Amino acid sequence: MYNSKIVAFDSCIAAKTVTNDDLSKLVETSDEWIASRTGIKQRYISDDKNTSELCSETAVKLLKKSNISPQELDLIIVATTSPDYLTPSTACIVQGMIGASNACAYDINAACSGFVFALITAEKFIRCGVYKNIMILGAETLSKLIDWTDRNTCVLFGDGAGGVIISSSGADGKSFILAEDMHADGLHWHAITGGELPLCNTFANAPKKDGHFIKMNGREVFSFATRSVPKSINIVLEKAGLGFDDIKYIVPHQANARIIEIVAKKLGLSMDKFYLNTDKFGNTSAASIPLALSEMSGAKLLNSGDKIILSGFGGGFTWGSVIIEI
Numbered sequence: 333m334y335n336s337k338i339v340a341f342d343s344c345i346a347a348k349t350v351t352n353d354d355l356s357k358l359v360e361t362s363d364e365w366i367a368s369r370t371g372i373k374q375r376y377i378s379d380d381k382n383t384s385e386l387c388s389e390t391a392v393k394l395l396k397k398s399n400i401s402p403q404e405l406d407l408i409i410v411a412t413t414s415p416d417y418l419t420p421s422t423a424c425i426v427q428g429m430i431g432a433s434n435a436c437a438y439d440i441n442a443a444c445s446g447f448v449f450a451l452i453t454a455e456k457f458i459r460c461g462v463y464k465n466i467m468i469l470g471a472e473t474l475s476k477l478i479d480w481t482d483r484n485t486c487v488l489f490g491d492g493a494g495g496v497i498i499s500s501s502g503a504d505g506k507s508f509i510l511a512e513d514m515h516a517d518g519l520h521w522h523a524i525t526g527g528e529l530p531l532c533n534t535f536a537n538a539p540k541k542d543g544h545f546i547k548m549n550g551r552e553v554f555s556f557a558t559r560s561v562p563k564s565i566n567i568v569l570e571k572a573g574l575g576f577d578d579i580k581y582i583v584p585h586q587a588n589a590r591i592i593e594i595v596a597k598k599l600g601l602s603m604d605k606f607y608l609n610t611d612k613f614g615n616t617s618a619a620s621i622p623l624a625l626s627e628m629s630g631a632k633l634l635n636s637g638d639k640i641i642l643s644g645f646g647g648g649f650t651w652g653s654v655i656i657e658i
């Protein structure tokens with residue numbers, strides 16, 4: 333088994349800052365309602381770059397930081413639910429944009445769990461000696477799937493991209509992943525939907541549906557998240573034989589600060605253990621965890637040997653956690 337290590341963190345923040353007050357001019361809402369229900373104070377919305385462009389900007393920074401040339405990349409995985417196209421994959425567009433001509437490239441769609449699932453998947457290729465350098469990006473332009481007249485959803489989401497490069501560094505079998513846990517429950521697929529492609533062809537007489545915009549049963553998602561995330565975190569700790577004292581930070585999917593407060597309470601932890609930037613970014617789905625990691629890395633909060641739990645949850649339902657060692 334080959335060693336695997338994260339060698340760079342970076343991100344691309346979307347251009348336009350949209351505050352809660354800005355949204356209160358579009359729909360009947362208020363800063364007080366949004367901040368008290370979700371912890372969100374503002375979000376970044378992309379008014380110039382699509383998902384592949386947010387990814388490419390992140391990719392160029394990651395390559396520079398890791399001192400790896402585009403040709404040395406073996407694989408690019410983009411976790412997204414808001415790709416530029418269904419085909420080609422966003423990862424293929426990025427591969428072309430950055431000139432990573434030797435890299436295979438594909439997308440993973442696991443909604444807000446996408447980055448965690450992609451990271452776990454990518455690590456296996458390194459561990460088995462198949463690939464040496466893999467770029468994993470989590471990126472969204474959810475703003476194109478938002479009904480900007482629906483106050484139930486338009487206040488929650490934001491755009492952005494973040495990512496990491498993982499590399500092989502010898503054959504001692506030491507992985508940056510200490511334990512992992514992944515789940516899906518398709519019985520609840522209807523709780524969050526968006527980007528529907530209804531059957532439409534010359535032979536079908538299908539009724540026209542309006543499933544393009546994100547629709548969410550907020551309460552159902554809230555209750556799923558507060559049940560599943562604590563369980564998943566306990567599972568990875570048990571698998572790794574570690575306790576909370578061994579963990580420097582828990583970086584959850586940044587959906588809603590209230591969800592994380594309940595998760596913290598259920599785990600008997602103070603909020604200091606959690607890294608939260610929901611106030612600044614809103615819910616950026618697959619981008620939220622790598623955006624947080626990039627911010628933490630920039631603030632020198634991630635040091636060699638630190639053990640961090642990443643925990644994603646969202647549409648599908650999907651959820652999962654991983655303990656990584658920096």
Ligand code: UT7
Nearest residue numbers: 360361362365369444483484487550551553554587588646
């Ligand atoms: O990545 C995972 C994705 N999703 C999530 O993590 C979301 C999980 N769910 C949540 O965070 C919460 O359910 C929400 C923040 C989405 C909603 O909070 P809630 O406390 O569950 O509110 P609610 O949906 O039960 O709505 C309560 C009231 C309703 O009014 P009525 O029917 O009681 O008169 C809504 O119409 O709040 C109203 N409301 C709003 N009012 C002002 C809904 N959205 C807004 C808004 N501003 N933006």
